[in-house]
Amino acid sequence: MSETPSNTLHYRFDGPEDAPVLILGPSLGTTWHMWDRQVPELARHWRVFRFELPGHGGTPAVPAGSVGELAVRLLTTLDSLGVRHFGYAGCAFGGAIGAELALRHPERLASLALIAASPRFGTADEFRQRAATVRAGGLEPIARSAPERWFTGGFASAQPAITDWAVQMVRTTDPGCYVAACEALAAFDVRHELARIGVPTLVLAGSEDQVTGPAEAHTLVAGIPDARFAVVPGASHLVPVEQPAAVTELLLNHFSASWPATPESATGAAPIPAAVPAGPAPMPMAPPAPVPAPPGPATTQAAAPADPARAAAPFDPFPIPTPALGPTPQLGPVPQLGPVPLDGPAPAPEPAPFAPAPDPVPFASDPVPVPAVPAPPAQSAQPASPVEGASSAEPRPAGRPDPYDTGIKVRREVLGDAHVDRVLALTDDFSADFQELVTRYAWGEVWDRPALDRRLRSCVALTALVAGGHLEDLAAHTRAALRNGLGPHEIREILLQTAVYCGVPAANRAFAVAQQVVREETASAE
Known part of the structure; x- marks a missing residue:
């Protein structure tokens, strides 16, 4: 020794x-x-x-x-x-x-x-x-x-x-x-x-x-x-x-x-x-x-x-204790750089159980609770009939994983559990198919593509929302942009750029929304 x-x-x-x-x-x-x-x-x-x-x-x-x-x-x-x-x-x-x-x-x-x-x-x-x-x-x-x-x-x-x-x-x-x-x-x-x-x-x-x-x-x-x-x-x-x-x-x-x-x-x-x-x-x-x-x-x-x-202390402070695995759903990890989605899914998960790490810790892969969104008995591969209600199920092509689980994970990571839970609480039979579509294809497909990191996708999302006048979603996306790594000064620069290409009136309204979000986030943290 x-x-x-x-x-x-x-x-x-x-x-x-x-x-x-x-x-x-x-x-x-x-x-x-x-x-x-x-x-x-x-x-x-x-x-x-x-x-x-x-x-x-x-x-x-x-x-x-x-x-x-x-x-x-x-x-x-x-x-x-x-x-x-x-x-x-x-x-x-x-x-x-x-x-x-x-x-x-x-x-x-x-x-x-x-x-x-x-x-x-x-x-x-x-x-x-x-x-x-x-x-x-x-x-x-x-x-x-x-x-x-x-x-x-x-x-x-x-x-x-x-x-x-x-x-x-x-x-x-x-x-x-x-x-x-x-x-x-x-x-x-x-x-x-x-x-x-x-x-x-x-x-x-x-x-x-x-x-x-x-x-x-x-x-x-x-x-x-x-x-x-x-x-x-x-x-x-x-x-x-x-x-x-x-x-x-x-x-x-x-x-x-x-x-x-x-x-x-x-x-x-x-x-x-x-x-x-x-x-x-x-x-x-x-x-x-x-x-x-x-x-x-x-x-x-x-x-x-x-x-x-x-x-003499008979205690080994870490190796972190490994609790027994139970049915408790686990909070999914939030990647560092993320964009801003349009809505949110899934009931609030309980606190994550500290699951034991099997082979090398699979970072960013903790199980994520699947939202209790009312789902039709069968899911069509073509999102053509959400307005009509139930859709005839077509088998997913062999070898292609269902993007729903990835979508719900990414959606929570980007928008936050609170936002997603609010959206899911309002989901009923009329809107369930739409929520399935958004989760699978917006979040499970597009937002999960590796070519752009989440910071860059946040930049694109903020710009597109201002250009389209969708200010009702801008607050959620501003919060997501902060969560995904953009600082207030970077969000400010994005909105200044939209003033040039999307118009001063649109940027003026966007600044009012984003400014309020930044103030709230800072105040709540203090």
């Missing part, structure tokens, strides 16, 4: 040794296991490096006084391994470290993803008060409240194993290091420096996050040049745990597009040392198999726990 020096961090590698290095940074109170569900797919393309904060998991309990100091410890760890150039994705506190790296050490960073992050986390007083609470009474109050901060209520109640995991993981964190981290966040404020972040950046937020939600994400997007933005519906603060497939797909798309895989020499990564056998660390890395083993060997650097009491 080897000890981790106090100026470095406990780490783990997964994936091919000669691949570019992609770092995944954890949230405060978590260990590297919060990324378990992302690793199998990401490790197919990159050498995935995970680390733990001071006093978390296997990292010695040596408090860090600032986010900048943590960034330096991370770089010291990477320097010892010969890693000079890397991509970085960080959640919450891990996102703060990512922003610090982009501002102070831009030459090391190839591409950046900020998840549930903010240029300033709450107020300094809030974190100082949290630090005072821990000093006075330990981490128990923080641990008990972790699930409501990290997860949506439906997810927490449906997944008691995950809820218990969250509580126990915070309990096993070193209190002194937790206090130091709170003080570091109290002092962290890069709002006036965002324009200096020059690497390709994805900003990702959970739609239900009450800690660092879409409002904070909009601040990042507005300040970072050319940043891209995505909202994951049905997720709160710990987005990679609550909606793992959606986050995996977003990260895969972002890093593949902004940082193509390059030979080892381009990443600056030296060969990784052979694995060091792990000793009895307070938080074992990977018991049974909640996550399939990714390609390539895993290299773990283990540390002797600084506090024997923590080592």
